[in-house]
Amino acid sequence: MCVTCGCGVDEAGIHDHSHSHEHGPSHVHGPGIAPHSHAPSGRLIAIEQDILAKNAGFAAENRQLFALRGVFALNLVSSPGSGKTTLLGKTVQALGDEFPVAVIGGDQQTAHDAERIRAAGAPAVQINTGKGCHLDAHGVGHALDQLPLPEGGILFIENVGNLVCPADFDLGEAHKVVVLSVTEGEDKPLKYANMFAAADLMLLNKIDLLPYVDFDVAQCLDYARRVNPALQILQLSARTGEGMTIWLDWLRQGQQTALAQQAVRLEAELAAVRARLRTAG
Helix, strand or coil, X not given: CHHHCCCCHHHCEEECCCCCCCCCCCCCCCCCCCCCCCCCHHHHHHHHHHHHHHHHHHHHHHHHHHHHHCCEEXXXXXXXXXXXXXXXXXXXXXXXXXXXXXXXXXECCCCHHHHHHHHHCCCEEEEECCCCCCCCHHHHHHHHCCCCCCCCCEEEEECCCCCCHHHHCCCCCCEEEEEEECCCCCCHHHHCHHHHHHCCEEEEECHHHHHHCCCCHHHHHHHHHHHCCCCEEEECCCCCCCCHHHHHXXXXXXXXXXXXXXXXXXXXXXXXXXXXXXXXX
16 A cells, blocks of 8 residues: 555656646645555554545546546556557557547656657646656646546546556546556566456557567466456557557547447436426426
8 A cells, every 4th residue: 555655645746738727616636645654553544544535536526527528538557668658659649530639647757758648649748756656636637737638539547657556546537457568477467466456458568579578378367367357358569569459449439438428418417407497487
């Protein structure tokens, strides 16, 4: 749990923001939460619960905003070096002409990833977390103030490279997507079970390197499904494009679902207004 790992959530800062976006009136930003504590275990549990409860409140506000605007929001999580940013760059290039796409990137330092995403053709802002090992919903809400929300499109939130703390922090996303590369151990799903249990989709990346690495794909998939039997798994290579079509189709389906849900809500609101008009008349 992040409250005991010493990460400096209160040090987080947003960089490279050249746009302005207004939240709805329900979104209120509060002070940063300093998670580190030397309290006894009982007090520590209370602090953990308080942090997660506050985060859940901000996540609910983010989720409501995404729903109102028909945004399909995804939280991409992985170890460092899994290929998330390369994957995002290729995805942005493939989908950019179909519907709006935007990216919030999380790293402890630098704005390199946001620069790469903007070069690929999508607006992006970078959250630098300092000592922080994950993004939280409060920080994502602040980033949305600086990013043109991709209404009717997809928002990718690229989390800090870490398979531990991000598992516990809801950002308001529709799904957590965990990226695992074949250059890592096939037992990662067992070692970091909380993350793979929290994810809805696993992307096994860099499959073009399978001839050159000692990685048992079947064993990895078995481990992942032991942890999360409902986990969807796609195999791809962002570098060569192998398997990317299935990933892109999965994203298109999610975007269409978000739009359909938005339409249902708008129709219900319109029906309620008409009913009030009939009553008033």
